[in-house]
Amino acid sequence: MTFLIKSIQFYPYRFAFREPWRTARETIYYREGWIVEIGDNELRTGLGEASPLDGFGMESLVETEVVLKESWRSLINTKIRNLNDIENALVKYDRSPAAKHGLELALLHLLSQAQGLSVSQILANSISGKIRDFVPINAVIGAISPEKAAMKAKEYIDQGYPCLKIKVGTKDFEADLQRVYAVRSQGGNNIQIRVDANQGWSVDAAIANLKRLAFLNLEYVEQPVLASDLGGMAEVRRSQSIPIAADESVNNLAQLQRVIEAQAADIIILKPMALGGIITAKHAAMLAFQAGLDVVVTTTIDGAIARQAAFDLAAALPIQRACGLATGDLLIES
Numbered sequence: 001m002t003f004l005i006k007s008i009q010f011y012p013y014r015f016a017f018r019e020p021w022r023t024a025r026e027t028i029y030y031r032e033g034w035i036v037e038i039g040d041n042e043l044r045t046g047l048g049e050a051s052p053l054d055g056f057g058m059e060s061l062v063e064t065e066v067v068l069k070e071s072w073r074s075l076i077n078t079k080i081r082n083l084n085d086i087e088n089a090l091v092k093y094d095r096s097p098a099a100k101h102g103l104e105l106a107l108l109h110l111l112s113q114a115q116g117l118s119v120s121q122i123l124a125n126s127i128s129g130k131i132r133d134f135v136p137i138n139a140v141i142g143a144i145s146p147e148k149a150a151m152k153a154k155e156y157i158d159q160g161y162p163c164l165k166i167k168v169g170t171k172d173f174e175a176d177l178q179r180v181y182a183v184r185s186q187g188g189n190n191i192q193i194r195v196d197a198n199q200g201w202s203v204d205a206a207i208a209n210l211k212r213l214a215f216l217n218l219e220y221v222e223q224p225v226l227a228s229d230l231g232g233m234a235e236v237r238r239s240q241s242i243p244i245a246a247d248e249s250v251n252n253l254a255q256l257q258r259v260i261e262a263q264a265a266d267i268i269i270l271k272p273m274a275l276g277g278i279i280t281a282k283h284a285a286m287l288a289f290q291a292g293l294d295v296v297v298t299t300t301i302d303g304a305i306a307r308q309a310a311f312d313l314a315a316a317l318p319i320q321r322a323c324g325l326a327t328g329d330l331l332i333e334s
């Protein structure tokens with residue numbers, strides 16, 4: 001039931017995006033990071049993934065490497081019996097969430113083998129014990145032309161997606177509006193549509209733009225204004241009818257607490273890579289639920305190991321909304 005940490009290795013990976021990915025600062029062509037492999041005293045191995053993404057409060061790729069390189073010094077021979085032991089062993093990595101995510105996930109996979117329980121079941125056992133057997137997910141439509149957006153929407157709806165997330169918040173709001181309109185026209189009222197502005201609007205623009213989008217019956221808008229402007233977000237929330245989801249505003253539990261206190265959001269987007277792992281993401285979900293907020297789990301366009309972990313978390317949480325777990329196809333391989 002318990003194990004001792006005996007070795008930590010990590011290997012770099014670099015997965016090409018199918019289409020170049022535009023972040024707030026730059027365009028990136030590859031998703032880079034490390035696969036983390038931890039060995040125990042029974043010669044079992046656990047796999048994790050550590051892949052920081054710019055703009056989500058994570059450390060740099062070099063910092064991830066330094067932390068992983070030094071981690072064996074403090075972790076070697078540590079005895080792990082349960083989730084608490086994993087958390088305690090990793091507290092010192094709070095400022096390197098991607099590295100922490102990789103180490104934590106490798107340890108969770110070892111705990112899973114030691115206990116003969118899935119990672120999802122281990123998480124669920126610290127909540128209700130129940131695992132969902134169905135996790136609805138959303139597809140993502142980028143800031144493309146209305147015609148292309150409608151075509152993509154048709155493909156995704158034919159594939160069975162119940163929910164589409166559309167990128168907005170570009171410099172051209174009329175184009176944003178046409179894109180969302182085209183998807184609603186294509187999908188009718190049987191699909192759910194949410195939009196993501198990725199901090200692209202001022203408070204005044206957000207209020208005006210969301211009022212104009214309201215007739216399209218949107219589930220919510222992610223991060224309409226700057227992540228740090230919680231007062232502004234609360235104002236947007238009070239001034240129009242579309243629910244607000246906090247994404248870039250929530251990179252740790254302290255920030256989540258501030259979003260709750262500011263009454264800045266209705267929904268919290270949980271990105272395990274940004275939060276330092278699925279255990280912290282689970283705590284964040286519990287905090288949000290206690291405050292009467294809903295949550296959505298999404299990847300940060302990670303490789304297959306971290307995508308599976310995000311799914312394992314989503315399956316252990318009582319969420320009705322679609323989660324942002326359909327990002328595998330954004331990479332050519334993973």
Ligand SMILES: O=C(O)CCC(=O)c1ccccc1C(=O)O
Nearest residue numbers: 140165298299300301324325327
């Ligand atoms: O939410 C989804 O469906 C996919 C995840 C996603 O959109 C995303 C992925 C990486 C970085 C930022 C974001 C985002 O929500 O803005």
Ligand SMILES: [Mg+2]
Nearest residue numbers: 196222223247
């Ligand atoms: Mg977002």
